[in-house]
Amino acid sequence: MNKYYLDYLEQLEAEAIHIMREVAGQFQKPALLFSGGKDSITLVRLAEKAFRPGKFPFPLVHIDTGHNFPEAIRYRDELAERLGEKLIVRHVEDTIKKQNLSEPTGRYASRNGLQTYTLLETIEEFGFDACIGGARRDEEKARAKERIFSVRDEFGQWDPKRQRPELWNIYNGRITLGENVRAFPISNWTELDVWNYIKRENIALPNIYFTHERECLVRDGKLMANSDFIYRDPEEEVVTRTVRFRTVGDMTCTAAVESIAYDIDSVIAEILDSKISERGATRIDDKLSETAMEDRKKGGYF
Amino acid sequence: MDILRFITAGNVDDGKSTLIGRLLYDTDQIYLDQIEAIETSGRVNEDGNIDLSLLTDGLKAEREQGITIDVAYKYFNTPKRKFIIADAPGHIQYTRNMVTGASNSNLSIILVDARNGVQEQTRRHSIISSLLGIPHLVICINKMDLVGYSEEVFNQIVEDYKQFSKKLHSKDITFIPVSALKGDNIVTRSTEMDWYNGPSLLEHLEQVPVSSDFNLTCPRFPVQYVIRPHTHEHHDYRGYAGKVISGVYTKGDKIIVLPSGQTSTIKSVELGGKELEQAFAPMSVVLQLNDDVDISRGDVIVRQEDNLDVSKEFEALVCWMNAKALRPGAKLLLRHNSTETRAIVREIQYKVDVNTLDNIEDVDQVQLNDICRVQIRTATPLLLDKYENNRANGGFILIDETSYATVGAGMVASIVHESELNYMI
Numbered sequence: 153m154n155k156y157y158l159d160y161l162e163q164l165e166a167e168a169i170h171i172m173r174e175v176a177g178q179f180q181k182p183a184l185l186f187s188g189g190k191d192s193i194t195l196v197r198l199a200e201k202a203f204r205p206g207k208f209p210f211p212l213v214h215i216d217t218g219h220n221f222p223e224a225i226r227y228r229d230e231l232a233e234r235l236g237e238k239l240i241v242r243h244v245e246d247t248i249k250k251q252n253l254s255e256p257t258g259r260y261a262s263r264n265g266l267q268t269y270t271l272l273e274t275i276e277e278f279g280f281d282a283c284i285g286g287a288r289r290d291e292e293k294a295r296a297k298e299r300i301f302s303v304r305d306e307f308g309q310w311d312p313k314r315q316r317p318e319l320w321n322i323y324n325g326r327i328t329l330g331e332n333v334r335a336f337p338i339s340n341w342t343e344l345d346v347w348n349y350i351k352r353e354n355i356a357l358p359n360i361y362f363t364h365e366r367e368c369l370v371r372d373g374k375l376m377a378n379s380d381f382i383y384r385d386p387e388e389e390v391v392t393r394t395v396r397f398r399t400v401g402d403m404t405c406t407a408a409v410e411s412i413a414y415d416i417d418s419v420i421a422e423i424l425d426s427k428i429s430e431r432g433a434t435r436i437d438d439k440l441s442e443t444a445m446e447d448r449k450k451g452g453y454f
Numbered sequence: 455m456d457i458l459r460f461i462t463a464g465n466v467d468d469g470k471s472t473l474i475g476r477l478l479y480d481t482d483q484i485y486l487d488q489i490e491a492i493e494t495s496g497r498v499n500e501d502g503n504i505d506l507s508l509l510t511d512g513l514k515a516e517r518e519q520g521i522t523i524d525v526a527y528k529y530f531n532t533p534k535r536k537f538i539i540a541d542a543p544g545h546i547q548y549t550r551n552m553v554t555g556a557s558n559s560n561l562s563i564i565l566v567d568a569r570n571g572v573q574e575q576t577r578r579h580s581i582i583s584s585l586l587g588i589p590h591l592v593i594c595i596n597k598m599d600l601v602g603y604s605e606e607v608f609n610q611i612v613e614d615y616k617q618f619s620k621k622l623h624s625k626d627i628t629f630i631p632v633s634a635l636k637g638d639n640i641v642t643r644s645t646e647m648d649w650y651n652g653p654s655l656l657e658h659l660e661q662v663p664v665s666s667d668f669n670l671t672c673p674r675f676p677v678q679y680v681i682r683p684h685t686h687e688h689h690d691y692r693g694y695a696g697k698v699i700s701g702v703y704t705k706g707d708k709i710i711v712l713p714s715g716q717t718s719t720i721k722s723v724e725l726g727g728k729e730l731e732q733a734f735a736p737m738s739v740v741l742q743l744n745d746d747v748d749i750s751r752g753d754v755i756v757r758q759e760d761n762l763d764v765s766k767e768f769e770a771l772v773c774w775m776n777a778k779a780l781r782p783g784a785k786l787l788l789r790h791n792s793t794e795t796r797a798i799v800r801e802i803q804y805k806v807d808v809n810t811l812d813n814i815e816d817v818d819q820v821q822l823n824d825i826c827r828v829q830i831r832t833a834t835p836l837l838l839d840k841y842e843n844n845r846a847n848g849g850f851i852l853i854d855e856t857s858y859a860t861v862g863a864g865m866v867a868s869i870v871h872e873s874e875l876n877y878m879i
Contacts, residue, residue, distance in 0.1 A: 156668070156670055156702065156734040156735075157665055158456070159455055159456060160457045160535075160536040162737075163457050163736065166697065166737050169697075170678070173678040173679045173695050173696070174678060174792070177678045177792060200727075201726035203679075203695070204681075205687075205688045205693075205727050206682065206683045206691075206693070209679075289528075289529070296526045296527050296528060297525070297527075317524070317554040317863065318554065318860075319553070319554055319558075319851055320557045320558060320845075321697070321699070322790075322791065322849065322850070322851050324789060324851060324853055324860045326853055326858035327858060328857075328858060339527070340538055342536075344531070
């Protein structure tokens with residue numbers, strides 16, 4: 153084998169590090185959006201690779217819906233503590249009060265959509281000019297057309313018609329006052345790439361990514377974690393199932409999958425076998441309409 | 455396992471969407487919920503099979519206006535390789551999108567309808583692929599089922615294409631007879647074409663050599679960011695973070711920083727705080743030097759022995775990507791790797807006819823989707839390579855000074871070095 157050979161994960165890693173450093177080099181006040189999910193955990197590892205032995209040139213920012221899995225929140229706090237990096241948490245709850253927003257009600261009630269308001273408020277509060285996120289192009293067709301540097305107006309809106317062409321490894325982060333950029337270093341990674349990287353780097357994850365017993369509600373064939381945050385019909389039955397989570401978002405819009413995968417290897421084997429896409433298996437928010445993601449992105453979602 | 459990045463060019467009529475859909479479907483990359491989404495939207499073929507082209511269906515914004523908005527990226531992998539597809543619309547007005555998708559591709563799939571043979575569009579897509587320095591071309595002669603899987607038809611198209619392709623830079627050209635609709639020679643070899651002994655498209659994509667596409671002979675290290683921890687443990691640490699865009703760097707190398715001309719040697723090569731023996735393209739690493747030199751973002755670290763020189767004047771091929779025309783004398787921002795400088799387009803020399811590769815002289819302005827050769831002067835000196843010699847260091851983008859939109863993509867064609875200028879004076 154050629155001695156100057158990088159395998160696919162090393163190439164993806166090199167590209168992601170390059171993108172993170174472009175953010176650090178081009179912007180005055182960047183931030184890394186951290187959710188406690190595997191994609192943003194991967195981003196944090198990439199930031200370590202990009203900037204150690206220095207500090208991160210950005211804080212970790214978590215937009216907390218208040219409906220997150222306690223395991224993910226615990227993981228978030230421990231990680232920030234262990235890395236010695238700054239963590240900023242802003243709560244959707246506070247935005248609801250401050251902006252007098254209506255809390256969604258009913259069977260599909262979720263604060264997922266309200267996160268955008270808190271995100272924009274936080275961007276304004278700190279004057280962030282770039283937010284690094286863990287979105288991947290393989291997730292969804294609106295994301296397949298997203299740029300690595302995605303310019304948003306002051307309402308955070310994604311305008312697919314106004315996108316800048318992105319050539320070679322040159323990223324144009326120039327913005328006018330009020331605009332900001334969302335930067336996506338793992339755009340070219342798939343779900344499987346992320347898991348293989350987590351395996352190679354031996355990254356610890358919140359335990360909800362692995363098999364456990366959990367009280368669930370069965371809805372439209374999907375298993376929703378039972379919690380105080382989820383609306384439950386009086387006649388709806390609570391069942392105990394052996395599950396894990398394939399994505400970790402808000403408890404009200406992230407479904408579990410039945411699984412006995414107990415470690416990274418068995419999770420990878422399970423994904424290879426799966427006939428259902430990551431978002432298809434787990435996201436209630438995308439199922440609401442065919443263009444749900446496109447619409448949310450235009451509204452300022454990342 | 456490595457990565458192959460490729461672009462698919464062609465329009466719906468050539469069966470491009472069906473080809474991509476077929477590649478994804480036959481390699482089991484399509485999930486049930488995605489098929490279900492197509493079925494519930496009620497879009498199936500007359501024969502009841504799902505229409506594979508719908509797997510690459512676009513956004514609501516596009517359907518509403520009946521247009522395709524630029525490049526979509528798609529992913530699949532086999533045990534041999536990870537594949538990244540840049541799916542670019544193929545119409546004439548979309549040169550800009552094809553240039554964008556081609557800029558990061560190692561291979562270009564060009565679709566030819568077997569019934570129509572080599573068309574203007576075939577030539578255009580081939581020429582753009584060649585101008586963008588894509589080393590490998592695959593000419594998929596599609597819809598073979600509609601010409602009775604005829605060897606004569608295939609051979610004639612190959613012959614016609616070879617006549618035309620003599621003027622292209624891309625030398626590795628492969629011809630494959632396929633039917634995307636029926637799945638012939640896409641993933642598995644066709645049983646309908648005994649006369650064809652070559653690989654299926656996927657087999658070819660899995661084996662085309664790509665590691666040699668990285669330039670390992672011209673060390674170029676543009677500094678993106680300087681790491682200074684200021685901690686007790688790393689009190690005097692100063693690391694230069696960047697990507698080896700081409701070449702190889704080894705501890706002990708004698709280096710020079712351009713444009714300042716300061717010299718030193720490499721003290722260490724690191725990644726994530728761990729020391730490496732050496733770094734090569736396309737690795738992202740940190741270099742530490744043995745001397746205290748003043749380096750900031752935009753500087754480039756190169757080898758002393760290469761005697762490289764910076765320049766402020768050069769000629770380039772520019773693909774114009776903005777609705778506002780480019781005129782001589784235009785002032786723009788130019789971004790080349792991690793450097794940004796002001797630039798002036800001094801002269802427009804000629805326009806390239808992307809259908810014939812002929813030059814069109816006497817051009818006073820350049821319109822959206824035009825490719826032209828221009829003379830550029832920059833405010834600060836840049837370390838440039840000719841695009842054809844080093845793709846990683848020969849490309850740049852042009853940015854509008856007021857809107858900050860990316861308005862042009864440039865490829866360096868010839869360079870006037872500062873040292874040559876001094877001789878002239």
